[in-house]
Amino acid sequence: MKIGKGEIIFAVIALFFVASFFYGMAVNPGSEFGGADGAAEGVITDVTGGYEPWVGNMGFEPPGGETESLLFALQAAIGAVVIGYFFGYYKGKGRSD
Amino acid sequence: MHIFEGFLPSPWWQLWFVFSIPVIMFGMYRLNKLVSERRDLLPLLAVAGAFIFVLSSLKLPSVTGSSSHPTGTGMAAIMFGPAVTAVLGVIVLLYQALFLAHGGLTTLGANVASMGIIGPLAAYLIYKAGMKANINFYVVVFFAATFADWITYVVTSTQLALAFPSQAGGFVGSLQAFLAIFATTQVPLAIMEGALTALIFKYIIQVKSDALVELKVISQETVNKIKGVSA
Numbered sequence: 628m629k630i631g632k633g634e635i636i637f638a639v640i641a642l643f644f645v646a647s648f649f650y651g652m653a654v655n656p657g658s659e660f661g662g663a664d665g666a667a668e669g670v671i672t673d674v675t676g677g678y679e680p681w682v683g684n685m686g687f688e689p690p691g692g693e694t695e696s697l698l699f700a701l702q703a704a705i706g707a708v709v710i711g712y713f714f715g716y717y718k719g720k721g722r723s724d
Numbered sequence: 725m726h727i728f729e730g731f732l733p734s735p736w737w738q739l740w741f742v743f744s745i746p747v748i749m750f751g752m753y754r755l756n757k758l759v760s761e762r763r764d765l766l767p768l769l770a771v772a773g774a775f776i777f778v779l780s781s782l783k784l785p786s787v788t789g790s791s792s793h794p795t796g797t798g799m800a801a802i803m804f805g806p807a808v809t810a811v812l813g814v815i816v817l818l819y820q821a822l823f824l825a826h827g828g829l830t831t832l833g834a835n836v837a838s839m840g841i842i843g844p845l846a847a848y849l850i851y852k853a854g855m856k857a858n859i860n861f862y863v864v865v866f867f868a869a870t871f872a873d874w875i876t877y878v879v880t881s882t883q884l885a886l887a888f889p890s891q892a893g894g895f896v897g898s899l900q901a902f903l904a905i906f907a908t909t910q911v912p913l914a915i916m917e918g919a920l921t922a923l924i925f926k927y928i929i930q931v932k933s934d935a936l937v938e939l940k941v942i943s944q945e946t947v948n949k950i951k952g953v954s955a
Contacts, residue, residue, distance in 0.1 A: 633862065633926045640919040647787045647912050655789030662783065663792040663909045664726060664826075667884060670901045671731065674890040680730025685829050686822035698823050699781045706777030713767040717931035 726820065726835050727883065729828025736887040741833030747841050748814060751807035758808070768928075768935050772800035773812045775924065779917060780816050780839075786909045794917040795876050798869025799924060801844030802851045803941055813840025838879035847872035861946055862922045870918030877906040 652658070671678050689695035732740070758765065779796030786792060800809040817835050820826040827835050847868040854864030881902035890897040928936065933947045 631926075633923050637919050637923045640916060644912055644916045648785050651785065651787035651789055654787075658789035660785040660789060660791045663786075663788075663790045663905050664728065666790050666905045667902060668728070668731075670898070670905065671884065671888050674888045674898055674901070678731075678888070680728065681733060682730040682828075682830055684729045684825045686825060688825040689823075695824060699783070702781035702819060702824075703778050706774040706779075706781070709770050709774035710778070713771050714927060714931060716767065721931055 726827030727831040737830050740837050744833045744836040747810050751811040775799050788909045792909045795873050797844045798847040798872035801847040806844040809844040810840040839876045842879045843872040843876035846875040865925050866918040866922045869921035870914045873914035873917045877910040881906045
């Protein structure tokens with residue numbers, strides 16, 4: 628696939644995105660860039676004066692950050708393999724037809 | 725975006741199930757029909773599902789100093805409609821709830837409502853309106869996917885504000901607090917997702933435009949116009 632207008636526009640937007648991240652690092656010094664859902668938990672605590680979830684986690688809980696990263700990477704890998712496989716399949720099929 | 729297990733008190737978690745289950749059932753019906761009648765389109769369905777899988781696993785840092793992830797649902801919504809997207813959303817949300825302790829089973833109804841139904845519905849409506857208005861296909865896809873992502877987080881904020889109105893400001897007060905977290909963090913991510921979705925559509929049109937025509941996502945004339953072929 629040739630590098631066309633679409634790829635260039637995407638690259639520019641991606642560049643802006645990366646730049647906005649560095650800008651975010653500069654305005655929020657010391658931030659760990661934790662999950663937004665964690666921050667929302669803080670708001671819930673503020674609003675209710677300490678909310679206790681009525682039921683705990685029922686699935687498998689990754690024992691730590693490393694295992695969690697593994698499972699997230701696995702999720703991305705499964706998706707990427709499927710996308711790559713079918714794009715390759717269609718591309719090859721298009722050529723042989 | 726996921727509302728964690730147990731973080732929606734009664735009656736809210738039940739109400740969101742009541743909202744989501746009929747849509748999921750309708751989506752399964754549509755999916756079954758698609759599987760039995762149009763087996764040749766299944767790879768495209770797999771790609772749409774896989775796209776949600778990849779994007780919702782990417783936790784990206786944002787300007788606000790916190791991280792969040794894109795949803796990837798805009799693509800499926802444009803190709804297969806919001807109901808089928810809801811079913812794909814359930815699969816992803818179950819994976820994350822069961823293996824990653826992100827989201828939860830009791831909050832599944834609420835999370836499907838935001839990520840699987842209302843966000844994709846917004847994408848679908850924007851797409852249809854944009855194509856009717858004869859706007860450039862990629863521009864329409866960009867806006868549809870961007871808003872599918874962003875509206876998801878607006879809905880999540882609304883769901884939390886409904887369940888946790890603040891003492892001082894009530895529902896609106898809480899909503900502002902949640903929007904300040906979710907909606908602002910999500911703006912750059914949503915724009916990024918919109919651009920990526922438009923780029924992927926470029927490749928789909930290159931290798932498999934006939935499938936999109938069959939799904940009535942796009943007309944043959946539009947494909948010809950994009951490919952620069954004079955019909």
